[in-house]
Amino acid sequence: MTDTILRAMTTDGWVKAVAINSRNLVERARSIHNTTPTATAALGRALSACAMLGNMQKIENGSVTLQIKGGGPLGTVMAVSDAQGNVRGYVQNPHITLLEKYAGKLDVGAAVGTNGLLTVIRDLQMKEPYVGSVELVSGEIGDDVTAYLVQSEQCPSACGLGVLVDLDHSVKAAGGFILQLLPGAPEALIDQLEAGIAAAGSVTGMLDSGLSLKELLTRVTGGMELEFFEPSPVEYRCYCTRDRVEATLISLGREELTQIAEEGQPIQVECQFCDTEYKFTPQEVRSILAKL
Secondary structure (H helix, E strand, O other), X not given: OOOEEEEEEEOOOOEEEEEEEOHHHHHHHHHHHOOOHHHHHHHXXXXXXXXXHHHHOOOOOOEEEEEEEOOOOOOEEEXXXXXXXXXXXXXXXXXXXXXXXXXXXXXXXXXXXXXXXXXXXXXXXXXXXXXXXXXXXXXXXXXXXXXXXXXXXXXXXXXXXXXXXXXXXOEEEEEEEEEEEOOOOOOHHHHHHHHHHHHHOOXXXXXXXXXXXXXXXXXXXXXXXXXXXXXXXXXXXXXXXHHHHHHHHHOOOHHHHHHHHHHOOOEEEEOOOOOOEEEEOHHHHHHXXXXX
């Protein structure tokens, strides 16, 4: 089953909603980075949130970067999405030991930490990207994305995220939703949405039970009448190429590249998003120097 993002709007025009089923792309990330269950859950939530934020942008060639630094054992959690919602990411320490709130419930908040910031960088194809940061609320990521949307973008919102890790450490279910009130919306809608979210239960519970994204959004909006748009297929997608890695080497500067060439040993550069390794011989490094 292909991962998809589904967007919707209430027929009265007051609430916009988006949901994602991201099991495959989170499993792909787990496989690439060989993450332990708690790291899988944290990275999967970040990937799901970032994919939705990217898909919600109106800039065709834009991108969204979600960076979380909470001071916990996971270190930095990073996700980058294109304008369609295709996403890639990594976690700084993917092999942390299992952290649980109780048996069967992963403690993502403790792994991420709360002593730090959630930062969103929006590349809107302008001279400078838009950067917004908020202090972490819980480290659970969904609460923190909600805080970002409310505080930094001044938009009453709710974000729910979840990753269900199976006994063999593979991803059994993953996804999330974002609900946003548009300017001028009646305040009574807030109570209705809060009641709908509370009654719906966990994201992974809904997805694991077989609910479609349409059913999920209908449930979390408390049964509001929704108009659905065409779903978008999404995947874990890295855009690294040898040319891009070469450009990164160029950014090191002449002095450091000269030192690398003179050492006479090949160097390997690994993409942090897909773990692909690119090898450069001393001769190739000298060719890069000649371009400088």
